[in-house]
Amino acid sequence: MLATTIHAPFDVRLSEVPDPTIDQPTDAIVRIVAGCICGSDLWSYRGENNITAGQRIGHEHVGVVEAVGSAVRTVKPGDFVVTPFMISDGSCPNCQAGMHSVCKNGGFVSNLPADGGQGQFARVPQADGTLVATPEMPDRSLIPSLLTLSDVMGTGWHAAVSARVRPGHTVVVVGDGAVGLSGVLAAARMGAEKVVALSRHEPRQRIAREFGATHVIAERGDAAEAAVLELTDGVGADAVLECVGTGQSMATAFAVARPGAMVGFVGVPHGVDVPIRTMFSKNVGLAGGVAPVRAYLPELMADVLSGAINPGLVFDQELPLADVAEGYQSMHERRAIKTLLWP
Amino acid sequence: MLATTIHAPFDVRLSEVPDPTIDQPTDAIVRIVAGCICGSDLWSYRGENNITAGQRIGHEHVGVVEAVGSAVRTVKPGDFVVTPFMISDGSCPNCQAGMHSVCKNGGFVSNLPADGGQGQFARVPQADGTLVATPEMPDRSLIPSLLTLSDVMGTGWHAAVSARVRPGHTVVVVGDGAVGLSGVLAAARMGAEKVVALSRHEPRQRIAREFGATHVIAERGDAAEAAVLELTDGVGADAVLECVGTGQSMATAFAVARPGAMVGFVGVPHGVDVPIRTMFSKNVGLAGGVAPVRAYLPELMADVLSGAINPGLVFDQELPLADVAEGYQSMHERRAIKTLLWP
The missing domain is CATH 3.40.50.720 (NAD(P)-binding Rossmann-like Domain)
Structure with a gap:
């Protein structure tokens, strides 16, 4: 599949990488419907965070579940899901206290052997604890707002x-x-x-x-x-x-x-x-600190689906995934507030 | 009157100082029944805070109102009062929000032209906002606990x-x-x-x-x-x-x-x-931060008077005011947790 990689400051590329697979029974594979670039990705882009040349980048996406491991109960293939940028099992003491971003069995997707959102597919660990599905397939007009629930x-x-x-x-x-x-x-x-x-x-x-x-x-x-x-x-x-x-x-x-x-x-x-x-x-x-966005997702998803909030307005640029490098550059130069990527 | 002064690190004395007077119509004069030494006084005692040789020190006391200015309405001569270590008018926006320690017309007693508690009398500015009176003259056994409500x-x-x-x-x-x-x-x-x-x-x-x-x-x-x-x-x-x-x-x-x-x-x-x-x-x-003890005084005073709490146990040393220097030395050497001074 294709996914975004970073090779040096100001050098991001769309690269051929291995397709994700179900490695653990708690994993899900999500076909990405929309991903985006985060302001925090720019720290790496600008060389202010250390990187390993060729590493993956990105951590926000929504998509459709393609496959799930044998232990996954709360989502199924075909569900439209929002993926928080932090993986969480939903059951550890920190998750139980609403601090999903400090899950004892989770972590930041980019630091795990997982996949971020600037690609075609993503393996999502701890799918039951992490993913939140919409009740039905959302209208395309709602996708930007749903995508903001993964992070911003x-x-x-x-x-x-x-x-x-x-x-x-x-x-x-x-x-x-x-x-x-x-x-x-x-x-x-x-x-x-x-x-x-x-x-x-x-x-x-x-x-x-x-x-x-x-x-x-x-x-x-x-x-x-x-x-x-x-x-x-x-x-x-x-x-x-x-x-x-x-x-x-x-x-x-x-x-x-x-x-x-x-x-x-x-x-x-x-x-x-x-x-x-x-x-x-x-x-x-x-x-x-690092936001436990999973804790807020049910409430905010309901607000998006009801039209009470329309946070998707923060996306003032939409690009095909192939133009991801232009997305980074325009956000870095503040020509864009936030860039949505369509795979 | 006699009050405690500090002249150099490790040099505190009981000195003759002018009697306090009603300078503003919102002032009260309190005859001190009990004062004490605060752990924060030790910063000056040890030379870790700057001092002016001969300056007054101390900021915790309880006592009996001797006289009040013409504008004072909530306390009267003869009332037993607890004096918080921060002066507050009770009416500014910070006081109204419960942040009496950041009163726009108050401040730390030692930084104001006021008197602390390690002496015989104290002028208390903003008496209506600052002082809290007990419903009746408390039993002497309650005085240590009431004294703790001025600060610790x-x-x-x-x-x-x-x-x-x-x-x-x-x-x-x-x-x-x-x-x-x-x-x-x-x-x-x-x-x-x-x-x-x-x-x-x-x-x-x-x-x-x-x-x-x-x-x-x-x-x-x-x-x-x-x-x-x-x-x-x-x-x-x-x-x-x-x-x-x-x-x-x-x-x-x-x-x-x-x-x-x-x-x-x-x-x-x-x-x-x-x-x-x-x-x-x-x-x-x-x-x-700096505690708005005035905000908590009514609730804590009720708890002391009912016997629900007995915070006066923190005083493990009681000395006549004349021995204030020994009080500082014993707290500095951790021979005493907290020293009460009887004028």
Whole structure:
């Protein structure tokens, strides 16, 4: 089959790789209907994460089950499924506590002998714990939104859960990538009264507003902080979603948080120094991490199928899988927010 | 009047200082019935915090109101009051949100032109917002427990609130000082099923058990981590109270926390590097800070007066105020857990 491989910084290719097979009785093989490129794939693309030349890349997909191992009970060939980017067995103590992203028998698909989503097929381990099937074959128009549930929408939701967004809150979202935009949608869906998106890019601002942002602040750094304080009578935000993972974004998140607030963080931290003395003096907490998107999938899938949310709007580029290299390049150059790949 | 002053590391004295006066209509003058020495006073005593030679020190007391300014409505001369270590007006947006320790018109008593508790009298600013009176004059036997509500018991409670302790939880408390022991009591009072105290000092272990610790672990570092994991079937604690503030104590706190847990921290951070990558991969959050003890005072005062809790057990030394220097020395040398001073 064909799948995406990375060979060096800025060098991704569609390559011929072995077809996946059922290796364990808990495996499933999924024929990929749609995959996509994640902002976190760009860390490897840019050479900021170590890679092994020729390794597979990608971790988000939806598809149709082709085959299942003998132990699989909850999905069957023909089911349309969403595959979370973290494999989980659903039964370990961490899964039972809703922390599927720290499953004792799972892990990140790219670190396992599994397959990511930028290809034609994928072997999915722990199929019963990991995969969630739709009740029936979804209309093609719903596929982008369902695809976001494999990562970005669940990750934005986790930022909002971690920041303990409540109805009536003023919520600031730092980061206008697909995850940040999903965080805007999550905060609005949870009943936040004011949702403030920090974004200086007009196409992203527009999606933020479609997702429920009541305010958009184009400033950065001190000016962004001042703008949030002005919006909140000098108090700061009740909850802050940090959806980037850099030192600057984390500093902004803490600066705009009101005393007693939580910062929910989901951006993979790169060069972040946590301002512990500020946390202490302002009583601002920090929670989050690798999102247990599997935990949120049933609720978010119902919202997508009912039309209550339309997170698929984050895809502003759709390409055939053969053009995956162009997909990476356009996301790297910020010409695209997020790129969907049709195999 | 007489009050405690600090002149250099290891040099505290009882000195003649001006009597406090009503400077603002919102002030009260309190005749101190009991004061005490805080573990955080030891940072200055040891020369680890900067001081100005001759400055006042101390921030915990209970007493009887002597006089009030013209604007004070909620306390009157003759009332027995607990004075939180942070002044708060009770009406600013932070106070209204329960974050009295970040009051926009208050602050730490030692940083304000106010008086701490290691003296004969204290001027208390923002008396209406800050002071909480008992319904009647308490029995002398209750005074130590009431005194803990000015700081350590409220601070231990805040650690447990920040760590989101729930009934049935397994809670680990890092730190066996007065705050850590108060954290044990808080976790037990909140319904934790297992309360694990990390302590290698027999007198502190005994108080921890009296406060509801179900397990005491004398090991430190990796061995302590292993012991907690063994106790929790390899999963870790549901909530961790970090009541020290050093790099080592914070590292232990994160090491014993289960995925999805919160670390509640109340030890003033000194040399702490927050392990952001561990937080991210394990989804362990961090919250806490300067405790809003005023927010917890009504509930905790009712618990003390009813006998439901007896946090005054943390005082294992009582001295006349004249012996304040011996009080500091014995706490510094860990001969005393916490020293009560009778003026």
